[in-house]
Amino acid sequence: MTTTNPYQLSIHPQRDALYAELHSRQFQVIKSPSRVSYLAIMLDSEGKLADFLHFCDLFRRYGLVPPAEDGACLEFEVNDIRIRRETHSEFVSYLVINEGGPFLRDPFATTSLQTLPPNWVANMVGVVVAAFHLAVEDAREQVEPELAEVKSFFEGMRLVGSQPQSGDAQLWTSFQLHSDGCGRFLVYNRNMSDSQLGRMVRRIIEIESYRLIALLGLPMAREYSRQLSSMDDKLASMTSLLSENTLKQDEPELLAKLIDMAAWVEDARAKCTYRFSATIAYHELVLKRLQELKEDEVSGHLTLTEFMTRRLTPAVRTCKTTNEHLESLSTRIDRVSDMMRTKVEMSIQAQNQHLLASMDRRSKIQLAMQHTVEGLSVAAISYYSVGLVKHLIEAVYEQGVSFDKSLVVGLSVPLIVGGVWFTTRRIHKGFLKLAKGQ
Incomplete structure (x- = not known):
């Protein structure tokens, strides 16, 4: 219905619909x-x-x-x-x-x-x-x-x-x-x-x-009530396993079962929540309409209010209880899942610590081996360096320079070994400094 506006007021576009x-x-x-x-x-x-x-x-x-x-x-x-x-x-x-x-x-x-x-x-x-x-x-x-x-x-x-x-x-x-x-x-x-x-x-x-x-929610409530009892038993069994610290249990397998249970509960909630909420809402309307009837009793007969209170209200309570049971089971599964995930994470952390300790031992062994190889490398490089210096001394001697070849070669050995060792250490320190900088 369209109304006149003699006062030239700004009217909300839905005002007529709200009145209607x-x-x-x-x-x-x-x-x-x-x-x-x-x-x-x-x-x-x-x-x-x-x-x-x-x-x-x-x-x-x-x-x-x-x-x-x-x-x-x-x-x-x-x-x-x-x-x-x-x-x-x-x-x-x-x-x-x-x-x-x-x-x-x-x-x-x-x-x-x-x-x-x-x-x-x-x-x-x-x-x-x-x-x-x-x-x-x-x-x-x-x-x-x-x-x-x-x-x-x-x-x-x-x-x-x-x-x-x-x-x-x-x-x-x-x-x-x-x-x-x-x-x-x-x-x-x-x-x-x-x-x-x-x-x-x-x-x-x-x-x-x-x-x-x-009452449309009642058959659904009865069906899920039986299944919820079984789910309660399974969850109680899993919780008992978690409380037994001495028991060697397969945490990932238990977590997978909990995920399956959580998926079932969420599917049930998706199917039931609207129906159970509607049941509660319709029941409230029924009770309100019964009050508005203002009934007087007829001798020997139940009134509509008495009949509904005796028959309908328990059915609605069953739906409400089942809905609350679903919510409670969902919450408990979440808590057990959190505990299960914490337990799995702690187990993984312990494994990681064991792995890091093992890696640390292997690193120390590798370092010791590296030092050993380093010493052998100094000896090998010094040996070949002395050979090269010896060839150089012989070439100088053959050119007419007079000196004691054996003495010169002997004196060059400690100098060459010291130079090779010093150079190797410098290179090693350079790599360590680069690693610390990263």
Whole structure:
């Protein structure tokens, strides 16, 4: 909706959308008597698009112009039939209200779903998670039937009942599926306006649909609970091995097992975290809607709140406990992995120290060998140097220079050996100085 701006103010571009959000799913105004049918269908993003196109086909079947685009809530009315489609985070819901009758003595003999084209209902996409009928009768115009007759409306199943809104209505249900594959709720309006009745019906619908979607996490919780017990035992066994310092264990093998366990836990968390979080959120919504019903007890029967507290709450706690168990196991695996890595690193450091000590010993041996070779090299070089000097002395002597060749050669030997040794040491010191500089 576009509003005028006579004050020439700078308006946030999403202001109109923020105002419209609170009115996107208005409460229905429901008359007494009427028949209501509800479907909640699980869909992904692609499925929601296909469902919207299927919903547009319903407009065309009734000769109406379909909406141009999908929205949070779409609704149209044909004669006395109202059809409402709402999109939620993970499902799409359909609410069909028939206020025109004809209504039989058996409130579930005819349902609102039967007013829709049968082949259209059969061709709906997605999987149905909640499907139930809600019959509204006017207790101000007809006498409420005896309990035995009410029970016959629910095919003899055990009833759960209460008097919502401080006794202004009588509510019956069985929280079970009946012969048509749907649940049933029966409401007798004693002293409620159409608006009040619409709000109460909305709360009943949300209680039933949300509690079913909340329970989607229970099978997953049960499955992973069994596996988590086995994982706990494995982790305890590994931790025990780590605590036994005298045990010669294969640390890399244990670390590989821990990595496999960590990968399994992270995969389980990726699959379960959203479902368990959704379960907790839907459960909170159910409890809030139950409080809003303001139930009074019916003698001999559980109220909706008592039934939910006794049955739904333990299931939600199982999901919550499993989720916490996964988080706890992940944390413990991280701690054990840290200890394992520390142990492996310490082992590697010990090996490195042993290797360095061995290298140091080898270096000392090589140095001693080098000094030995150095001495031999001085002797060898001196020997060949003396030979060369001897040839030089003989050449000078043959040229007529008179001297004692043996004496000169003998005197040159210590000088040559000392010169070779001094030169070798100088070269060795030069290499050491170069190594220290690097």
